[in-house]
Amino acid sequence: MKRLASISVLLMLKARAFAVARFPKPDFHSGYQYPDIVHTVPNETFWSWMDLGILTLMLLAAVWAVHRAKSRRIILGISLVSVLYFGFYRSGCVCSLGSIQNVALAIADPGYHLPLVVLLLFLLPLAFALFAGRVFCAGVCPIGALQELVNVRNFRISRPVTVALGVIPWIYLAFAILYAATRSQFIICRFDPFIGIFRMGGDIGMIVFGVLLLLLAVFVGRPFCQFLCPYGALLGLFSRFSARKVEITSPECINCSLCHHACPVDAIRPPSRSSREEAAGKGIKRVLLYLCVLPLLTVGGALLLDSQHDSLSLANKQVRLLHLLQTQEETATLQMAPEVEAFHEMGGDVQVLEEQVGHIRQQFHLWSLLAGGLIGFSVGCRLLRLSVKRTRKTYEIDPVACVACGKCWSYCPQNKSR
Amino acid sequence: MKKQAKQPKGPTSRRDFFKTCGTIIAGSGLLAVGGYLAPRSSATEGDSMWQIDPELCLQCGRCQTECVMPVSAVKCFHANQVCGYCDLCGGYYRANVKELNTAAENMLCPTGAITRKYVEDPYFEYTIDEDLCNGCGKCVKGCSSFGNGSLFLQIQQEICLNCNECQIAKVCVSGAIQRVPVSKAYRLKDKA
Ligand code: SF4
Ligand code: SF4
Ligand code: SF4
Ligand code: SF4
Numbered sequence: 354m355k356r357l358a359s360i361s362v363l364l365m366l367k368a369r370a371f372a373v374a375r376f377p378k379p380d381f382h383s384g385y386q387y388p389d390i391v392h393t394v395p396n397e398t399f400w401s402w403m404d405l406g407i408l409t410l411m412l413l414a415a416v417w418a419v420h421r422a423k424s425r426r427i428i429l430g431i432s433l434v435s436v437l438y439f440g441f442y443r444s445g446c447v448c449s450l451g452s453i454q455n456v457a458l459a460i461a462d463p464g465y466h467l468p469l470v471v472l473l474l475f476l477l478p479l480a481f482a483l484f485a486g487r488v489f490c491a492g493v494c495p496i497g498a499l500q501e502l503v504n505v506r507n508f509r510i511s512r513p514v515t516v517a518l519g520v521i522p523w524i525y526l527a528f529a530i531l532y533a534a535t536r537s538q539f540i541i542c543r544f545d546p547f548i549g550i551f552r553m554g555g556d557i558g559m560i561v562f563g564v565l566l567l568l569l570a571v572f573v574g575r576p577f578c579q580f581l582c583p584y585g586a587l588l589g590l591f592s593r594f595s596a597r598k599v600e601i602t603s604p605e606c607i608n609c610s611l612c613h614h615a616c617p618v619d620a621i622r623p624p625s626r627s628s629r630e631e632a633a634g635k636g637i638k639r640v641l642l643y644l645c646v647l648p649l650l651t652v653g654g655a656l657l658l659d660s661q662h663d664s665l666s667l668a669n670k671q672v673r674l675l676h677l678l679q680t681q682e683e684t685a686t687l688q689m690a691p692e693v694e695a696f697h698e699m700g701g702d703v704q705v706l707e708e709q710v711g712h713i714r715q716q717f718h719l720w721s722l723l724a725g726g727l728i729g730f731s732v733g734c735r736l737l738r739l740s741v742k743r744t745r746k747t748y749e750i751d752p753v754a755c756v757a758c759g760k761c762w763s764y765c766p767q768n769k770s771r
Numbered sequence: 772m773k774k775q776a777k778q779p780k781g782p783t784s785r786r787d788f789f790k791t792c793g794t795i796i797a798g799s800g801l802l803a804v805g806g807y808l809a810p811r812s813s814a815t816e817g818d819s820m821w822q823i824d825p826e827l828c829l830q831c832g833r834c835q836t837e838c839v840m841p842v843s844a845v846k847c848f849h850a851n852q853v854c855g856y857c858d859l860c861g862g863y864y865r866a867n868v869k870e871l872n873t874a875a876e877n878m879l880c881p882t883g884a885i886t887r888k889y890v891e892d893p894y895f896e897y898t899i900d901e902d903l904c905n906g907c908g909k910c911v912k913g914c915s916s917f918g919n920g921s922l923f924l925q926i927q928q929e930i931c932l933n934c935n936e937c938q939i940a941k942v943c944v945s946g947a948i949q950r951v952p953v954s955k956a957y958r959l960k961d962k963a
Pocket of ligand 4: 821837838839840843844845926930931932933934936937938939940
């Protein structure tokens with residue numbers, strides 16, 4: 354069987370796409386001129402810097418709208434611009450969400466060339482979140498903006514469910530990093546539900562998913578942002594420590610709970626009295642317990658994912674190729690997968706491939722440890738956060754979840770009387 | 772903030788302290804990533820576009836089906852300088868064609884994107900209509916097997932959306948699609 358395969362390989366070798374000059378260059382007598390075909394190149398450099406400039410301007414505008422003007426209308430205006438420009442006109446690539454993967458790959462592989470614009474695309478919204486909260490989500494991100502614009506009602510999901518589902522973005526982030534760092538796939542790009550809508554075409558499955566999510570977004574605020582977005586997870590982390598928090602109202606809160614019901618992402622915590630009365634020692638004990646569990650969860654997550662690194666590595670093209678080659682040999686079928694055929698056609702060396710795959714597997718080893726650790730750690734932090742009870746006298750915004758959409762201000766009666 | 776400064780002990784000030792620490796850690800994290808990666812990325816000569824290396828391309832047919840565009844951004848290009856201007860064109864006619872006429876059943880191209888023009892005896896000029904071409908690569912395979920290999924596939928940059936990860940590159944059997952700098956946006960066979 355192997356024999357047969359190699360014969361067909363020899364035959365195919367001849368068909369390679371090199372320019373082979375089987376026929377001499379014609380010498381024309383009729384004064385024929387070669388046509389001059391010019392292939393134009395769009396000015397990609399210009400456009401990427403243009404996008405970055407507009408992104409910065411819109412971020413600044415959002416900061417102003419969120420912290421100074423406190424105007425929901427301006428935010429909606431920004432959202433509309435973002436959906437039209439970043440979404441439909443520029444059709445979404447490359448965005449801050451996707452840039453996570455480029456950055457992860459650049460960190461893992463020094464040979465990867467990261468364009469400066471992409472790096473800035475990654476850093477800018479995070480830097481803004483560190484100073485002014487998630488203003489990027491307010492209306493600058495086309496994905497968030499699109500969901501915001503279609504949202505008409507908010508059916509409240511129960512809080513434990515929200516908290517539990519809230520770890521999905523971290524898991525998503527961990528896998529995105531794992532697959533990007535090992536040069537396997539950019540899953541955030543592959544599974545972006547809205548890109549198909551912006552481009553009005555593409556993978557049917559993803560478009561259906563996107564439309565369903567949008568329908569859901571009509572009744573539940575920003576489902577993608579709340580339960581999927583990996584960049585939102587990072588933004589929330591930075592926004593937790595942000596120097597300037599989003600505020601519902603500057604006059605005193607009268608605890609009317611209107612904002613609480615208005616918030617699309619359930620980011621407003623109601624006043625809670627006297628959690629400290631719950632026997633001071635007990636609360637602290639619980640926190641200490643979770644603090645011990647945290648490293649356990651981290652290590653456990655790391656080991657768990659690492660134990661799967663061999664099967665995870667099948668997402669990589671090279672690993673898959675070797676796998677295909679081996680199954681081909683075992684089953685000895687004549688029907689070759691196109692990849693295998695191409696491998697032989699190009700005169701590929703199995704030994705070299707095996708070496709490469711060994712190296713890739715090692716990377717999977719490392720990165721699945723890290724990714725698993727990240728997942729375990731984020732689950733632990735979630736537990737910890739739930740266990741810390743705070744005393745709140747008024748309605749307060751949780752900066753991690755708040756996307757600075759401004760709905761709460763427009764509902765607050767104190768702001769209206771101003 | 773000012774009120775809390777007056778009462779230095781207590782959960783509020785402790786929380787503020789943690790928050791400041793967090794801000795500093797997060798900020799330095801950002802600076803570290805930026806500082807580590809910025810020197811390695813340059814503004815102008817970044818590898819920012821996807822292109823097919825025609826030397827590697829095996830015309831597996833995935834360019835036609837995998838691109839995110841409804842009709843693939845990959846098109847057939849023609850290097851006239853390499854072309855033999857043959858009458859019996861391996862890219863134009865099907866492999867075992869009976870009669871050399873322009874009847875549709877003789878054509879290799881499924882979309883009729885190749886036009887043929889008589890130049891002088893015995894030469895014919897071939898032109899690709901990019902609006903019709905769907906990047907299937909059949910003609911390229913034909914020309915590479917029987918002719919000079921003057922037809923080759925390229926990503927038409929005017930159409931390509933420059934996806935963060937090219938969906939064709941992900942499945943290309945020969946790894947022919949790679950990132951190239953803007954200055955080398957096309958890998959032309961006649962202007963190598
Ligand atoms: S959470 Fe994600 S998708 Fe939603 S607005 Fe923020 S960055 Fe965009
Ligand atoms: S601005 Fe107000 S309503 Fe909007 S997400 Fe933040 S807390 Fe919720
Ligand atoms: S045969 Fe395929 S690649 Fe060649 S011109 Fe026709 S559609 Fe394009
Ligand atoms: S980058 Fe996107 S649009 Fe361009 S050829 Fe690849 S898949 Fe098609």
